[in-house]
Amino acid sequence: xxxxxxxxxxxxxxxxxxxxxxxxxxxxxxxxxxxxxxxxxxxxxxxxxxxxxxxxxxxxxxxxxxxxxxxxxxxxxxxxxxxxxxxxxxxxxxxxxxxxxxxxxxxxxxxxxxxxxxxxxxxxxxxxxxxxxxxxxxxxxxxxxxxxxxxxxxxxxxxxxxxxxxxxxxxxxxxxxxxxxxxxxxxxxxxxxxxxxxxxxxxxxxxxxxxxxxxxxxxxxxxxxxxxxxxxxxxxxxxxxxxxxxxxxxxxxxxxxxxxxxxxxxxxxxxxxxxxxxxxxxxxxxxxxxxxxxxxxxxxxxxxxxxxxxxxxxxxxxxxxxxxxxxxxxxxxxxxxxxxxxxxxxxxxxxxxxxxxxxxxxxxxxxxxxxxxxxxxxxxxxx
Amino acid sequence: xxxxxxxxxxxxxxxxxxxxxxxxxxxxxxxxxxxxxxxxxxxxxxxxxxxxxxxxxxxxxxxxxxxxxxxxxxxxxxxxxxxxxxxxxxxxxxxxxxxxxxxxxxxxxxxxxxxxxxxxxxxxxxxxxxxxxxxxxxxxxxxxxxxxxxxxxxxxxxxxxxxxxxxxxxxxxxxxxxxxxxxxxxxxxxxxxxxxxxxxxxxxxxxxxxxxxxxxxxxxxxxxxxxxxxxxxxxxxxxxxxxxxxxxxxxxxxxxxxxxxxxxxxxxxxxxxxxxxxxxxxxxxxxxxxxxxxxxxxxxxxxxxxxxxxxxxxxxxxxxxxxxxxxxxxxxxxxxxxxxxxxxxxxxxxxxxxxxxxxxxxxxxxxxxxxxxxxxxxxxxxxxxxxxxxxxxxxxxxxxxxxxxxxxxxxxxxxxxxxxxxxxxxxxxxxxxxxxxxxxxxxxxxxxxxxxxxxxxxxxxxxxxxxxxxxxxxxxxxxxxxxxxxx
Numbered sequence: 001x002x003x004x005x006x007x008x009x010x011x012x013x014x015x016x017x018x019x020x021x022x023x024x025x026x027x028x029x030x031x032x033x034x035x036x037x038x039x040x041x042x043x044x045x046x047x048x049x050x051x052x053x054x055x056x057x058x059x060x061x062x063x064x065x066x067x068x069x070x071x072x073x074x075x076x077x078x079x080x081x082x083x084x085x086x087x088x089x090x091x092x093x094x095x096x097x098x099x100x101x102x103x104x105x106x107x108x109x110x111x112x113x114x115x116x117x118x119x120x121x122x123x124x125x126x127x128x129x130x131x132x133x134x135x136x137x138x139x140x141x142x143x144x145x146x147x148x149x150x151x152x153x154x155x156x157x158x159x160x161x162x163x164x165x166x167x168x169x170x171x172x173x174x175x176x177x178x179x180x181x182x183x184x185x186x187x188x189x190x191x192x193x194x195x196x197x198x199x200x201x202x203x204x205x206x207x208x209x210x211x212x213x214x215x216x217x218x219x220x221x222x223x224x225x226x227x228x229x230x231x232x233x234x235x236x237x238x239x240x241x242x243x244x245x246x247x248x249x250x251x252x253x254x255x256x257x258x259x260x261x262x263x264x265x266x267x268x269x270x271x272x273x274x275x276x277x278x279x280x281x282x283x284x285x286x287x288x289x290x291x292x293x294x295x296x297x298x299x300x301x302x303x304x305x306x307x308x309x310x311x312x313x314x315x316x317x318x319x320x321x322x323x324x325x326x327x328x329x330x331x332x333x334x335x336x337x338x339x340x341x342x343x344x345x346x347x348x349x350x351x352x353x354x355x356x357x358x359x360x361x362x363x364x365x366x367x368x369x370x371x372x373x374x375x376x377x378x379x380x381x382x383x
Numbered sequence: 384x385x386x387x388x389x390x391x392x393x394x395x396x397x398x399x400x401x402x403x404x405x406x407x408x409x410x411x412x413x414x415x416x417x418x419x420x421x422x423x424x425x426x427x428x429x430x431x432x433x434x435x436x437x438x439x440x441x442x443x444x445x446x447x448x449x450x451x452x453x454x455x456x457x458x459x460x461x462x463x464x465x466x467x468x469x470x471x472x473x474x475x476x477x478x479x480x481x482x483x484x485x486x487x488x489x490x491x492x493x494x495x496x497x498x499x500x501x502x503x504x505x506x507x508x509x510x511x512x513x514x515x516x517x518x519x520x521x522x523x524x525x526x527x528x529x530x531x532x533x534x535x536x537x538x539x540x541x542x543x544x545x546x547x548x549x550x551x552x553x554x555x556x557x558x559x560x561x562x563x564x565x566x567x568x569x570x571x572x573x574x575x576x577x578x579x580x581x582x583x584x585x586x587x588x589x590x591x592x593x594x595x596x597x598x599x600x601x602x603x604x605x606x607x608x609x610x611x612x613x614x615x616x617x618x619x620x621x622x623x624x625x626x627x628x629x630x631x632x633x634x635x636x637x638x639x640x641x642x643x644x645x646x647x648x649x650x651x652x653x654x655x656x657x658x659x660x661x662x663x664x665x666x667x668x669x670x671x672x673x674x675x676x677x678x679x680x681x682x683x684x685x686x687x688x689x690x691x692x693x694x695x696x697x698x699x700x701x702x703x704x705x706x707x708x709x710x711x712x713x714x715x716x717x718x719x720x721x722x723x724x725x726x727x728x729x730x731x732x733x734x735x736x737x738x739x740x741x742x743x744x745x746x747x748x749x750x751x752x753x754x755x756x757x758x759x760x761x762x763x764x765x766x767x768x769x770x771x772x773x774x775x776x777x778x779x780x781x782x783x784x785x786x787x788x789x790x791x792x793x794x795x796x797x798x799x800x801x802x803x804x805x806x807x808x809x810x811x812x813x814x815x816x817x818x819x820x821x822x823x824x825x826x827x828x829x830x831x832x833x834x835x836x837x838x839x840x841x842x843x844x845x846x847x848x849x850x851x852x853x854x855x856x857x858x859x860x861x862x863x864x865x866x867x868x869x870x
Contacts, residue, residue, distance in 0.1 A: 006438065007404050008445075024441045045847055059430065062437040069392050071405045072843025076445075080725040081851070085858035090468050090529035149527040151468065271445070316530040327531075 001050040005064040014344030016376030026268040094286035101159035102292035120245035127160035132293030146315040158186035298329035301354035339366040343373035384800035401803035459779035468528040470748040479541040488667035496672030510756040513773035535567040544576035574619035635662035642687035650711035720839035740796035743808035767816035792818040801832040
């Protein structure tokens with residue numbers, strides 16, 4: 001008797017253990033070393049015991065099945081693997097962060113200006129203590145056109161207190177004229193007003209940065225600021241339209257890793273996410289940032305990683321796929337990080353390069369994780 | 384659609400999702416919404432019944448929604464935008480209609496009634512220059528849409544080396560006029576005219592060269608001949624050996640075989656180190672008014688089928704423990720299998736495609752320029768589907784009209800159980816400026832695909848990772864040695 005995983009279920013091997021990814025249901029099953037070895041044998045079409053309780057359990061979960069003869073399982077894929085070897089496939093630019101301002105009258109302690117580490121700083125309004133001259137309105141409009149030609153899907157318009165020059169934001173929103181699938185405008189709650197709400201109607205969605213969960217409105221997205229100590233409590237009963245941004249001045253313990261629960265159901269996954277993470281960085285992949293002064297960055301929080309300035313070059317020159325282009329960061333899949341490449345969860349996991357760089361100065365480091373794939377053990381998270 | 388591997392395992396090809404999986408009569412009925420009878424259910428264990436029904440429910444979650452299909456007809460502007468983003472991969476200059484050979488299966492020979500015939504006509508530099516200027520202008524415009532495009536300029540014939548001076552002129556022109564564009568250069572040749580001087584030039588400009596070599600002497604000379612009937616093998620191999628010895632790594636072979644070919648001899652020949660690596664193998668096309676196969680008897684066909692089966696069995700038997708390479712068999716079986724499984728992407732988003740069925744590209748993905756400066760979708764399709772010229776550029780309206788006409792002729796694809804595994808394109812349906820209906824052309828397609836899928840899955844049962852490993856190795860090499868064919 002043979003046992004094979006279904007087309008939609010992939011076995012991913014780690015250094016010690018393995019995991020099964022169900023790309024339709026989204027479940028990731030963590031296996032111990034014995035189970036991993038057994039699945040590896042099954043996937044090599046070796047004969048197995050049809051009464052094996054572990055395999056019977058997998059059949060019950062519709063992850064795999066027993067067969068009398070050797071079978072071939074064609075795996076479910078998104079796109080063709082041949083495309084990986086084709087030259088000239090256009091870049092898939094999914095999202096662009098446009099910092100249209102760099103001034104604010106608030107003095108939030110967690111602002112980028114103060115150099116504080118945050119887990120979701122990219123979605124914050126942030127201003128920066130930087131030299132430079134702002135990008136002109138004409139160049140922003142050209143950029144909108146260039147992003148459109150590149151088939152960019154989502155824009156995130158941000159940059160301190162945009163309402164200080166709300167006309168500028170409105171003009172840009174008018175100019176985008178349904179060219180993009182999604183447009184988000186990021187603002188602090190202190191700057192939210194009826195005028196802001198009305199002028200965004202049918203043009204953009206709002207992401208509002210907040211400090212507490214009071215006065216949440218279902219029609220907006222929120223970015224909730226919290227510190228490490230409160231993070232785990234807040235994740236319980238969190239409304240769907242709230243994303244948590246964890247703040248720490250000394251982000252050197254693995255609290256964020258504790259969000260990956262050490263039991264058999266890790267993060268949910270799906271076909272798109274699995275495919276994305278096979279080739280690209282979970283967060284930097286297919287993303288670009290244009291700073292208030294025109295610097296092209298892989299992420300709004302990675303200020304030291306400028307690829308050049310769009311005041312001097314056209315946007316497409318940053319996407320040529322050459323070593324000095326944005327694809328260098330897109331292609332930083334977890335397979336390329338020393339620790340993660342040995343981890344069986346690498347295609348389901350998330351990662352924040354900006355935080356790692358802020359903590360270690362090393363683009364390839366991985367400290368924010370409670371799992372040691374070389375031993376296959378979880379460490380207890382600080383609370 | 385169900386099919387069986389050689390070991391008797393039953394599979395179901397799910398045409399909506401685009402993959403096949405081990406099946407059972409219950410799975411097939413559930414997917415096809417055939418009401419289950421009591422005896423269907425009692426024939427299986429409870430565990431199996433639960434597995435089958437839950438598996439089908441899982442698949443239902445990812446079935447593409449019909450409403451996401453593109454709304455026709457397609458407009459010229461859509462075509463232009465799509466090409467600027469994901470087309471313009473190659474401009475092929477058909478620089479001469481003349482050839483120093485008279486190969487028996489040549490698409491320009493009497494074996495194909497719909498194609499143009501050889502002539503002494505050649506392209507002049509003015510025409511070539513206009514074509515290249517236009518292509519460069521498209522590439523410059525297209526950079527805003529696709530910054531990673533690797534534009535290729537290819538030279539084709541007839542035999543392009545008969546007009547070598549034009550090739551030199553074109554390269555000099557491109558290098559001096561468009562130094563900012565990093566063109567890939569390629570050439571398809573019969574190999575008889577590869578002199579040392581030409582070799583030096585091609586090497587210097589890093590040409591990717593595809594030479595037609597059909598196998599060992601007897602096999603090659605049976606089909607690839609001079610007008611006087613003499614074989615070309617010795618001349619081709621003398622040149623190719625020198626070419627390889629001079630360190631020209633960018634040289635690959637394309638092999639055409641037919642019902643009289645000895646497949647084992649071909650495999651042994653292409654395993655030799657003095658023969659270029661195989662990039663593509665194929666049978667002579669059966670389309671374009673083909674009468675090439677009229678020379679063969681039913682017995683020839685039968686014997687070929689048997690020899691192909693024998694070769695497949697031999698390849699299977701030697702898969703696990705044979706360290707020798709089998710380049711021809713690898714092309715014939717796993718590489719073919721990979722094309723069948725992967726050329727049409729599984730779960731491709733239908734609304735992103737202007738052509739929902741078959742494997743056709745958007746004309747303009749490649750541009751073939753004939754000696755008169757007319758543009759055609761590629762070198763394979765007959766001359767009755769022009770898409771512009773060097774004077775006025777690509778005619779996007781005309782391209783849209785061809786696609787719309789083509790889509791209308793794919794009348795049976797909606798109900799075809801193997802449409803997701805289809806690699807057909809315009810060439811398979813093209814007549815004199817119009818298309819045959821799929822319902823006429825594809826009559827045997829279900830039976831053919833069953834055989835192909837059966838062989839593919841038999842291979843997979845024997846070496847489950849083999850196809851993927853070969854896909855990786857072959858396509859990774861092909862993308863460097865022959866990126867255009869890889870396309």
